Amino acid sequence: MRLYTNFEDRPHRERDFARHVFLDAVASTLYRDWDEVAETCVARLRLYAGRHPDDPQLTELIGELSLHSETFRRLWADHNVTAHTAGTKPLHHPLVGDLTLEFAVLAVEGDPEQSLVIHTPEPASPSAEALDILASWTTTSTTGRHTVEQTHNPAG
Secondary structure (H helix, E strand, O other), X not given: OOOOOOOOOOOHHHOOHHHHHHHOHXXXXXXXXXXXXXXXXXXXXXXXXXXXXXXXXXXXXXXXXXXXXXXXXXXHHHOOOOOOOEEEEEEEEOOOEEEEEEEXXXXXXXEEEEEEEEEEOOOOOHHHHHHHHHHHOOOXXXXXXXXXEEEOOOOO
């Protein structure tokens, strides 16, 4: 399903949530609460950086984002840290309009650097209907009621 409309079309190195948030113009229109998404993204990177201070990929990512995003530089300087494990994600999809999805971040047993993020709409809601429409446009089998995103460490 194409909830995140252009993520799969990117080179593997660029399939990074932080790059998406700060360097992709689509993100500022996809997330209705982009400012909060950006703040949370940086705070999660700070959490990861505290656990892995010598990670060269993280150092490269922080450098790239710092060079290309004034907002990232400002938020990084705030030194906020968080583990965001559940909440509501208000989106604006270019094809189906506004969606409101609940999300939960689940740890992957045996690999603390991976997580599984599950997005779920309220049953029988406009968001559920919009996901059904998106699902009907894909070639893979899906119910449209849940979307799953697997992530590795925030550094990519």
